[in-house]
Amino acid sequence: MSIRLKNAPIPYLDLPAQIRLLRPELDAAIGRVLDNCSFCLGPEVTRFEKDFARYSKAEHCIGFNNGTSALHIALRLLNVGPGDEVITTPFTFVATSWAIAYVGARPVFVDIEDQTFNIDPALIEQAITPRTRAILPVHLYGHPVHLDPLLEISRKFNLPLVEDAAQAHGATYRGRSVGTFGRMSCYSFYPGKNLGACGEGGALLTNDSALAERARSLRDHGSSTRYYHDEIGYNYRMEGIQGAVLGVKLGYLDSWTQGRRRVARKYEQLLSETPLKLPREADYAQSARHLYVVRHPKRNQLKALLEEREIGCGLHYPVPLHLQKAFQYLGYSSGDFPVAERAARECLSLPIYPELTDDAIQAVTGVIKEFFGVAEPAANLHS
Numbered sequence: 575m576s577i578r579l580k581n582a583p584i585p586y587l588d589l590p591a592q593i594r595l596l597r598p599e600l601d602a603a604i605g606r607v608l609d610n611c612s613f614c615l616g617p618e619v620t621r622f623e624k625d626f627a628r629y630s631k632a633e634h635c636i637g638f639n640n641g642t643s644a645l646h647i648a649l650r651l652l653n654v655g656p657g658d659e660v661i662t663t664p665f666t667f668v669a670t671s672w673a674i675a676y677v678g679a680r681p682v683f684v685d686i687e688d689q690t691f692n693i694d695p696a697l698i699e700q701a702i703t704p705r706t707r708a709i710l711p712v713h714l715y716g717h718p719v720h721l722d723p724l725l726e727i728s729r730k731f732n733l734p735l736v737e738d739a740a741q742a743h744g745a746t747y748r749g750r751s752v753g754t755f756g757r758m759s760c761y762s763f764y765p766g767k768n769l770g771a772c773g774e775g776g777a778l779l780t781n782d783s784a785l786a787e788r789a790r791s792l793r794d795h796g797s798s799t800r801y802y803h804d805e806i807g808y809n810y811r812m813e814g815i816q817g818a819v820l821g822v823k824l825g826y827l828d829s830w831t832q833g834r835r836r837v838a839r840k841y842e843q844l845l846s847e848t849p850l851k852l853p854r855e856a857d858y859a860q861s862a863r864h865l866y867v868v869r870h871p872k873r874n875q876l877k878a879l880l881e882e883r884e885i886g887c888g889l890h891y892p893v894p895l896h897l898q899k900a901f902q903y904l905g906y907s908s909g910d911f912p913v914a915e916r917a918a919r920e921c922l923s924l925p926i927y928p929e930l931t932d933d934a935i936q937a938v939t940g941v942i943k944e945f946f947g948v949a950e951p952a953a954n955l956h957s
């Protein structure tokens with residue numbers, strides 16, 4: 575592990591460090607695509623689809639140009655449309671709800687659990703109406719949603735579950751990979767994700783062969799035979815170069831997840847005496863630790879101090895979806911989802927990535943302790 579130079583900035587995410595390490599392998603993989611000129615889908619995408627399906631223990635993986643497209647197609651595959659409702663969380667990246675809006679349906683928000691930031695299964699039944707067509711939970715920050723009660727509701731009301739696993743590559747629920755519990759699941763390979771492309775990428779997983787076949791057609795202009803179009807489709811194909819890059823990176827995913835979990839453990843240890851509310855794992859979960867989000871009412875002041883010391887941090891997410899201008903037409907107002915609204919006010923994302931050194935973690939936690947006036951044991955002082 576390298577030694578951090580005194581007072582060197584600590585970025586929120588250090589993608590250059592990852593790319594430097596993988597550069598020869600990435601060059602070779604991208605070179606193969608340049609050689610065969612399979613830029614749209616092609617053998618590298620097919621190979622990655624097979625590898626990611628095997629990794630997740632799913633029957634089928636269909637590569638997409640991004641995660642938003644995969645979510646859109648998942649709802650198209652369920653024939654969700656105008657007049658329908660889809661139950662989801664108000665505390666997520668906006669794309670979860672874009673997919674519902676794209677098919678003309680209405681997002682119906684349900685508040686979240688205070689500890690996990692995920693949709694609260696205990697509140698779902700009361701949101702179900704005769705128009706409900708699906709439930710779309712998110713494994714936010716890489717922490718699995720509580721799937722047992724969700725699956726029970728899904729069975730009881732015959733409502734398919736679509737997992738938004740965009741942030742949860744490598745996460746497990748009771749030892750089994752997330753993304754394999756619902757009718758379908760959707761992943762994002764946006765560059766900053768735990769498994770990220772060198773550009774945009776996404777995938778849809780399912781064990782249903784008929785859905786998989788239709789998903790392949792819908793992502794490629796609604797066509798399974800060239801120039802014959804069975805239904806209105808989209809140009810949502812994964813690029814060959816992204817398939818090649820993701821194939822290389824998938825081989826590192828488990829060790830990267832372990833690295834992220836090491837960082838989380840270290841934060842937990844070093845921040846235990848501060849008044850911050852820390853993101854603890856539920857007993858059913860092995861989080862992918864995509865983001866490490868702490869909570870405190872004074873998070874704006876803490877964020878300002880961290881930034882002053884050149885420590886990168888983020889807000890995920892400052893405005894819950896029911897209060898976004900784009901979703902004003904749904905008619906929600908402030909106070910409708912108090913747990914999500916408080917999370918939005920208090921959340922602060924600290925740097926977390928496998929390359930983050932113990933020394934850098936100590937520097938981050940040192941500033942936080944200084945903020946709260948928590949004495950640092952002399953031996954832990956960072957130099």
Ligand SMILES: Cc1ncc(COP(=O)(O)O)c(C=O)c1O
Pocket residue numbers: 640641642643666667669670712738740741761762763764774775776
């Ligand atoms: C929870 C969630 N859902 C969906 C998406 C959409 O993925 P993409 O950015 O690849 O379209 C993202 C990624 O940003 C996400 O974090």
